[in-house]
Amino acid sequence: MDTRLTVGERVRVRLHLAICSACRRFARQVRQLRAATRELARRAIQ
Amino acid sequence: MSQSRLSHPATLTAEDLPAFRPALLRYARLQIRETAVAEDLVQNTLVAALQSLGSFRGEAAPATWLIGILKRQIIDHYRRMSRETPLSAAGPGDAAENEADLLDRLFARDGHWATPPVAWTDPEGSLRQEEFLAVLEACLKGLAGQAGRVFALREIMELEPDDICKDLGLSKSNYWVLMHRARLRLRQCVERSWVVERS
Numbered sequence: 001m002d003t004r005l006t007v008g009e010r011v012r013v014r015l016h017l018a019i020c021s022a023c024r025r026f027a028r029q030v031r032q033l034r035a036a037t038r039e040l041a042r043r044a045i046q
Numbered sequence: 047m048s049q050s051r052l053s054h055p056a057t058l059t060a061e062d063l064p065a066f067r068p069a070l071l072r073y074a075r076l077q078i079r080e081t082a083v084a085e086d087l088v089q090n091t092l093v094a095a096l097q098s099l100g101s102f103r104g105e106a107a108p109a110t111w112l113i114g115i116l117k118r119q120i121i122d123h124y125r126r127m128s129r130e131t132p133l134s135a136a137g138p139g140d141a142a143e144n145e146a147d148l149l150d151r152l153f154a155r156d157g158h159w160a161t162p163p164v165a166w167t168d169p170e171g172s173l174r175q176e177e178f179l180a181v182l183e184a185c186l187k188g189l190a191g192q193a194g195r196v197f198a199l200r201e202i203m204e205l206e207p208d209d210i211c212k213d214l215g216l217s218k219s220n221y222w223v224l225m226h227r228a229r230l231r232l233r234q235c236v237e238r239s240w241v242v243e244r245s
Binding site (some may be wrong): 002005021022023025026029030032033034037038039040041043044045046 | 070072073075076109113163164165166178179182184201202203225232233236
């Protein structure tokens with residue numbers, strides 16, 4: 001979300017997420033927090 | 047404030063400026079906990095805008111232009127705060143024990159999840175979405191210290207990590223630790239009000 005990963009790193013992350021459902025959930029929640037935070041910022045200036 | 051004023055770049059006069067104060071204040075309050083500080087920053091923004099009205103060319107909407115000035119004010123404020131509270135020192139509400147507590151509850155010694163995250167109810171539907179945003183807004187106010195600043199710079203002001211590191215004088219790894227800490231805290235806070243109420 002914040003940085004470009006190398007191909008190797010990306011593969012390792014994918015593999016880990018494939019076996020870790022808690023991590024998948026965490027990643028989804030982090031994305032959800034980002035989207036909602038940006039929505040709050042967008043609304044504030046309207 | 048009318049939509050048209052925001053979406054139609056045109057001329058901007060000194061008399062127009064006060065109408066933008068509420069929006070600027072809402073934006074500042076998302077990332078500045080102390081009301082008085084937020085008000086000061088908005089005031090400085092309006093003064094700076096007044097002094098540089100001549101440079102407003104209408105390429106951007108007035109609100110966008112003003113938010114740009116406000117962002118600069120907030121970044122400078124963060125930079126001052128960041129110098130006052132070095133990474134090692136815990137800021138208010140930033141107690142080191144809470145931190146250790148949080149990590150202990152979430153992760154076991156071997157690095158596995160001790161308390162795996164539970165699925166959040168999807169904030170589908172506009173009413174649920176509103177509730178979710180209200181919970182999040184309250185939780186954002188609780189994000190203190192350097193972690194809160196890093197989160198705001200990245201997620202509210204949408205700065206690039208490299209620029210955030212420069213602004214706050216952080217190493218790349220400091221940045222990651224702070225960002226992760228902010229996300230864990232925020233996530234936990236949201237979960238407390240969001241899932242628990244609904245499960």
